[in-house]
Amino acid sequence: MKNRHHTEQDIIAAVDTLARRKGIQKLGINAVARQAGVSKVLIYRYFGGFEELLAAWALKNSYWAGHLPPPETGPRNLSDGIDILKGQITTMRSTPLLREIERWLLLENSTVGSTIMARLEERGTALTRAFSSLLKPGKNDTSIDTEALIALLTAGVAYLSMKSDRCNVYNGVPLDNEEGWNRISRTLENIIQKVLD
Amino acid sequence: MKNRHHTEQDIIAAVDTLARRKGIQKLGINAVARQAGVSKVLIYRYFGGFEELLAAWALKNSYWAGHLPPPETGPRNLSDGIDILKGQITTMRSTPLLREIERWLLLENSTVGSTIMARLEERGTALTRAFSSLLKPGKNDTSIDTEALIALLTAGVAYLSMKSDRCNVYNGVPLDNEEGWNRISRTLENIIQKVLD
DNA sequence: CATTAATGTAACCCGATGGTAACATTATGT
């Protein structure tokens, strides 16, 4: 049965499969076409090229939008905000493909990557706004750089979650069991409380 | 002039050059041999294979040992410790090859990578010990997970420095100028002071 | 039903890759 839409979905599914199995970096148009059981010419015809196929794939699966709280129901107190940050740990740990995309963005600077990073940027700034609104007005706001704080912490979580795929311990903290991640989670909480309170 | 030692150094130098230029991941034995102006057969003969060549290269240039303070002259007060952490920012930012190796370790889990990671692990734990020694004995030590704290912060710095090669802003913090990194540096200081004091 | 456009495949080109075998050159030690 000849059906363009169906074929396109097959191809995107093939990207998904291979990205999970071998990583996005080691992905080629030949391998994807082979996996999809289809001619690679169709990738050029339907998507315009391999880059554009990756874009279609990445934008289809918007994993990064996962645990982002709706803006209107932003955190009203500190512990809500902490929960959101902890949610990032859960999201990263439970979504191998998200780690794969993060890794990919760290090596390639394609136009596709820029698009995706713009979305991730939105996520981060939303989180930052949420935390900024929690700061007590009486506090010396200029002394707390919320943007940089959230940047550093989310960066740390992203790094450690990626690292957990490659080794089982980082700086003495185990990354392959719940205990280690609980320690990281508690440390995150500790930092937020002591810095923002 | 035929000289095995000299040739080996040429080959390792070629790895160095290409790793800076194109990244470790996109490195092949053919390209390295070409860059070194030598036959690739010698790589097999002298190093045993490409993996082993990479190991020789990585272990020769122990960049990661850079800004590690000698154990006997560990930090005696909190601001010394903060300086060490800030030093990590300087090291990462001024050493493109170190960022390249970090990136590589995040994707590959080769036997070579394990060796290097073990060394990096030493660096981190030394830093952690230094900070732990700064904790006031009277303080409730169990409430502060120094290992996890240092892990999270160094992970964040590593991530952001790698990110700076690919994009110029993260979560609203510019990564391509001094101002942004000063903000990160101050935030680091802020966290350490408020958590450990 | 017949024409045409959409969908799909096979085959090829070219360059690069990892890997090996055969051969040439230089150094070394006796």
Add this chain to the structure above:
DNA sequence: ACATAATGTTACCATCGGGTTACATTAATG
């Protein structure tokens, strides 16, 4: 000086990569 081992090169192989052209098949449209 000569035999031998170390050093080095050329050439080749099979495979895979991205990319294009020409052709076959099916669906849609009059």
